[in-house]
Amino acid sequence: MSLVIDGKEVQFTAGETVLSAASRAGIEIPHLCAMDWACKPEASCRMCLVELEGMPRLQTSCTLEAKDGQKVRTRSPRVQAVRRNIVELLIANHPGDCLTCARNQNCELAQVASELGVRERRYRGLKKNHALDLSSPALVRDPNKCILCGRCVAVCHQVQGVGAIDFIDRGFKTRVGPGFDEGINVSNCIFCGQCTRVCPTAALMEKSQVDAVVAALADPNAIVVAQVAPAVPATLMENAQASSVRTMLLRLAAALKRVGFGAVFDTGFAADLTIMEEVSELIKRVQTGGPLPMFTSCSPGWIQYVEKYRPDLIPHLSTCKSPQQMAAALIKDVYPKHRDLGGKRLVCVSLMPCTAKKVEASELGDVDFVLTTREIDELLVRYGIDLNKVTELGALDAPFSSASGAGRLFGGTGGVMEAAIRTAHKMLTGGELKGGFKVEEARGLEGIKIFSLDVGGTTLNFGIVNGLGRLKPILDPLSKGASNLHFIEVMTCPGGCIGGGGQPYDSDPEDIRVRLERLYDADRRSTLKTSHDNAEVQELYTEMLGKPLGEISHHLLHRSYIDRRSEER
Amino acid sequence: MCQVDQIIAGHEELGKEHLIPILQEIQAKEGYLSRAAMNKVAEATGVPQSRVFGVATFYNQFRFAPKGAHVIEVCRGTACHVKQSLKLAQHLTRKLNLKPNGNSPDNKFTIITVACLGACSIAPVIKMDGEFYGHLDVEKLDRLLDEAMQENKEEVHASK
Amino acid sequence: MPASNLIAACCDRCTHRPGNPCRDLIRCLAEGPICHSDDACAKTRQARMANARRGGQGTLIFVGAGTCGRANGSTKVIARIGAFLQEHKIAAEIVEVGCVGYCQRELFVDVQKPGEPRLAYADINLGNIDQLLEAVFVRSEMRNGFLYGRHGDVGAAWADVPEINTTDFFKKQVKVVLRNAGIVDPRILDGALAAGAFAAAAKAVCTMTPEEVCNEVLAAGLRGRGGAGFPTGQKWNIARQTPRAQKYLICNADEGDPGAFMDRAVLESDPFFVLEGMLIAAYAIGASKGYIYCRAEYPLAVERLTSAIEQCRQVGLLGTNILGSLFSFDITIKQGAGAFVCGEETAILASIEGGRGMPRPRPPYPAVSGLFGKPTVLNNVETLANVPVIINRGAEYFQNLGIGKAAGTKVFALSGAISNTGLVEVPVGIKLRTIIEDIGGGALPGHRFKAVQIGGPSGGCIPEQHLDTVTDYADLIQLGAMMGSGGMVVMDERTCMVDVARYFMEFIRNESCGKCTPCREGTTRMLEILTSITERPVGDEERRLERFRGVLHLQELASTVKEASLCGLGQSAGNPVLSTLRFFRDEYERHVIDQRCPSGECQGLAVYEVDNATCLGCLLCKKACPSGAIVGERKQAHYILVDKCVGCGSCVTACPKHSIHLVSEERACV
Secondary structure, eight states: OEEEETTEEEEOOTTOBHHHHHHHTTOOOOOSSOOTTTSOOOOOSOTTEEEETTOSSOEETTTOBOOTTOEEESSOHHHHHHHHHHHHHHHHTSOSOGGGOTTTTTOHHHHHHHHTTOOSOOOOSOOOOOOOBOOSSSEEEOGGGOOOOOHHHHIIIIISSOOOEEEESOGGGOEEEEGGGOOGGGSSOOOOOHHHHHOSSTTEEEOOOHHHHHHHHHOTTEEEEEEEOTHHHHHHHHHHTOSSHHHHHHHHHHHHHHTTOSEEEEHHHHHHHHHHHHHHHHHHHHHHTOSOSEEOOOOHHHHHHHHHHOGGGGGGBOOBOOHHHHHHHHHHHTHHHHSOOTTOEEEEEEEESOSHHHHHHHHHOSOOEEEEHHHHHHHHHHTTOOGGGOOOOOOOOTTSOOOOHHHHGGGSTTHHHHHHHHHHHHHHHSSOOSSTTOOGGGOSOOSEEEEEEEETTEEEEEEEEESGGGOHHHHHHHHTTOOOOSEEEEESSTTSGGGOTTSOTTOOHHHHHHHHHHHHHHHHHOSOOOGGGOHHHHHHIIIIIOSTTOHHHHHHHBOOOOOOOOOOO | OHHHHHHHHTOSOOSGGGHHHHHHHHHHHHSSOOHHHHHHHHHHHOOOHHHHHHHHHHSTTOOSSOOOSEEEEEEOOHHHHHTTHHHHHHHHHHHHTOOTTSBOTTSSEEEEEESOOSOGGGOSOEEETTEEEOSOOHHHHHHHHHHHHHHHHHHHHHHO | OOSOTTTSOSSTTOOOBTTBOOTTHHHHHHHOOOSSOOHHHHHHHHHHHHHHHHTSSSOEEEEEOSHHHHHTTHHHHHHHHHHHHHHTTOOOEEEEEOOOSOGGGOOOEEEEOTTSOEEEEOSOOTTTHHHHHIIIIISOOOSSTTEEEEESOOOGGGTTSOBGGGSHHHHTOOOSTTTTTTTSOTTOHHHHHHTTTTHHHHHHHHHOOHHHHHHHHHHHTOBOTTTTOOBHHHHHHHHHTSOOSOOEEEEEEOOOSTTOOHHHHHHHHOHHHHHHHHHHHHHHHTOSEEEEEEOTTOHHHHHHHHHHHHHHHHTTSSBSSGGGSSOOBEEEEEEOOSOGGGGSHHHHHHHHTTSOOOOOOSSSOTTTSOGGGSOEEEEEHHHHHHHHHHHHHOHHHHHHHSSTTOOSEEEEEEEESBSSOEEEEEETTOBHHIIIIIITOOBOTTOOEEEEEESGGGSEEEEGGGTTSBOOHHHHHHTTOOOTTSEEEEEETTSOHHHHHHHHHHHHHHHOOSOSHHHHHHHHHHHHHHHHHTSOOOSOHHHHHHHHHHHHHHHHHHHHHHHHOSSHHHHTTTHHHHHHHHHOHHHHHIIIIIOOOTTSOOGGGOEEEEOTTTOOOOOHHHHHOTTOOEEOOTTSOOEEOGGGOOOOOHHHHHOTTOOEEEEOHHHHHO
């Protein structure tokens, strides 16, 4: 089946839109609101209009179903004139501070304006004048840069199932904001940042801490150390052409040390530690009668969700801190004993694929700054370093330098579960999991996975939720007291951390799938497969912690939660 | 607050489809939509708070501040426009020193602009407290306002 | 109290019961009894019908109490009539009816004494109701200064009183949709049944297939009366042929065009026929559930509909197994919440589903996938009100109602600078001139017709030279207007056409939902340009230049907004501008180039002049002027610099000798 687009014959599959078919054939039709991986097209930006032979009116290619024999023109003079006028209208109601705007290298509005050759601002008149929202540590909203494409609203309601922001008012006064149009820090936002990832302009961004990190690096009285989340090197590999996750991680370490970081740690180490504590906690609950099911607690968006929407689930959350927070607690407590700081203060920077980690850090402390994957490049560029051209391999620092394959898997959906099962098996049976330690049931990108495993005579039931929008089927039976699951992994972002709100802008489902494969590859290459066999972890227990769930663990590595539901009635 | 609870309890079904009718009933009872009311509706219907607010702010009917003692609807339909209703609207804004939400500072009056009241034969028209007043000009309007203010004074005296 | 006397059993043998409806129910009212033979029963039924047709027994006083009636004080008048009757110990029943359509002459009070025709008295208000009552009841002076005409024929004795439909306002109208408005009591089912309601529904549901019903409506040539003019039968067929278990029928009663009140009148005056139309439509497409989406600004219509629906339920005309068939249908009323855009099909769907009333892309079309994803047909009130007529009288009858190739009638709401304001129902295809001059009585005395605006904010203005155009869909579109919902606002020389364009653009801009870029942003820019044209660019050259450039952009913007907008609101947003530019370009040029408003309406371009003969030279106006536009010294005549004047009129108020006046070219000519 084929149609003709701009004179070129293009194949399509049944039910595909002209926009999608064109894209696969290398013909990019400008569009600012369509996001077919997330939701049905709303056809609100009107940029993708095309001429369809036989139809007097222009058609939006995002809704136009491809049919055999159609003749479509995407760049006819009529279409270009209309498209250009629409961009001019957007520009007329947009600030003119492109030179100092944080998105000026990759703003989609600037891109289409450039493509259409817009060289003057013809319309002068009323411009919207809304207040900046700087209220939260994670996200910044600038409604004046919003082009009302609706992607953020679609992602928040339909993909994440949260619905913290929506359109407010009508017509020219329309803006996007949280309920009652106040700061998001007092809203039901969980700071997952999926909105920032899909926003075409700088209307929604993470709150940048690059300047603060640069200042810390320049401070002679500070030693700045970094911890790197497992998802980060798996993502940076995209453009750096590194052959493996570990290679990328070591190149990143080299670059970070070049700009002045005193040490680089692997958050994967803390992932292994989390497994020790969390699996012990799980087994204890299973043996002493609850509360079950137990939920993982490493995804801060999920924690925010529980605290704001379902505080009744708090007893079910694991009391373990996330790997970021465990690592930071240890960095602040243990590292000074490991290395003489010479009276300088220790600054801990974590590199995360996640915007909610900025909130988690501000709530729990120990982490001084969080940089998202997007901010890493920004930081290195300040020092003239192009990460994609770095070839030397740096070193990670003791005592938090090693991570097992299990710990590496944390970066993707099902990873925490697989790592946990490997260690649970050992803890319950004394023996190792057969079959190369792989837990196939936990792998892949389905929205919900539910499966059971016989672990040394005990049948344990597991659940994996891939993205907060998939939560409902798991929670419904729980509300009725009818859940038979023991342990549930919840990742806020689709795909897990590799799909996080702080990840690169043009990530689509295919990118996420590729990143997940890289994590599996990293696990395969690793000779150390299990968290409990991580020598540095074992040493930590021997030297300091004693046993999992011991008193010091409780103090350093565990946390409590707060009911954050709106009190207004 | 129990009025809102009663209204919600009066609905057998409470999905998204019932959001607007519930908000309309609350506004009819309380005169406006308070934050607390909207929060209750969000919880009862399962519609996120941001969406309740987003829906409520979309429609002209919903108000977010209590109404004044007298509500005046000024018709801005075509027939009324042709008969200078804009001047009436402007006069009211100036004379009563209206705030952006349409209330006078002393909350005695709320002025609402309506696209069309459907009483074109007596244009220009206003509706004050449910009563129609047609064939208006600025003088007649002033007299109406004065009468309304007199009523207020009488009520105050009566209650003393 | 039973919902209906007509439907009540005539004797024990009557088989109709709620829960066991009889398929001959409606036929029986006029022709019955059908299931058994009995002279006494037949007489009973005939007497009931006669009574219901008359509207009641004894002396009846009908008062027009629709919204426009209430706007003219009907509530107080009714109270006064009641008091008068008590004072004078007169036995009479007051019946509230809807709107007869002649709004200019409201209130209408009809009096029907036994044996006499129903006589209509016009121009009644609280100030003169006593005079009328004295004349009619105390002195038995039926023929008096208020008498307008009579309803129906009652022999030679009343031949001197004109029958209503022969009077100037009504004689060229063809009342189909409005035939019961102002006549029948809209509050009771029996009033409608006596006027023939539900006979068509019975015919459709009991003797026709859904396909036959659709095709009859298709053959009749009924087109959507809400504005778009899509063939109704075609829309029904699409929905009928989409195989889904659940389908919906929605009556679009969100009449939002300013200056349009046809649907309101129909809903308030004759709600049962609208329900009947819905019933037939639902049967035709296979819908078991219906909604009426009625705007919140029509509380009386909502009240009437709510009561009508409840009464229909009580007698089994709504609910399950209607008239003994397998067809079930019930209706919920949803109130709009103040958004003009919610008159758009897909916006109504979004609103009923509980969301912001933002339109959706089509395809998928609602007839295939609409409310909650199910096949849905949306029809306008007037469209539905025509359906029973088509089923009763046939497609050919309906076709022949129209002139030429057009079918059926259309209700127009005539208002503005015209002698007779009101609702008129005329054959589609009638000349505009007939409506404006013959029925409407032409321009107001002492004034000159300038244009008629048809189609509301989506329509256009038609000047005098095109008044011989016929009111048919294609013909009006050719002129850059459109049939629209039926709002017709007449303008005379005192109206500024640029201001009209600006007024509609402001309306559209305020009502834009904000979803799509061209409408949201484009209507604001067009409004800014139009506003700048109606003001003087006081100040710098920059503003002057901007004003010029703006006009050049206007056409391009209007075109983009038309081509690129998501829904009909945006797509027709440019129509008022384009239409006035087409026929009144000279007025635009005067505004832009000469900075004058010929009709004197644009305050921002007002030209004030000091009469040197009477000017004292007191400087008071100079001090009052906010923009320093007055020059003059003490004891010397003052002079207003037009280029600096912002048109506020403060000088006029300040002048103790009333020496300053507005210069108006148009008004000077008349």
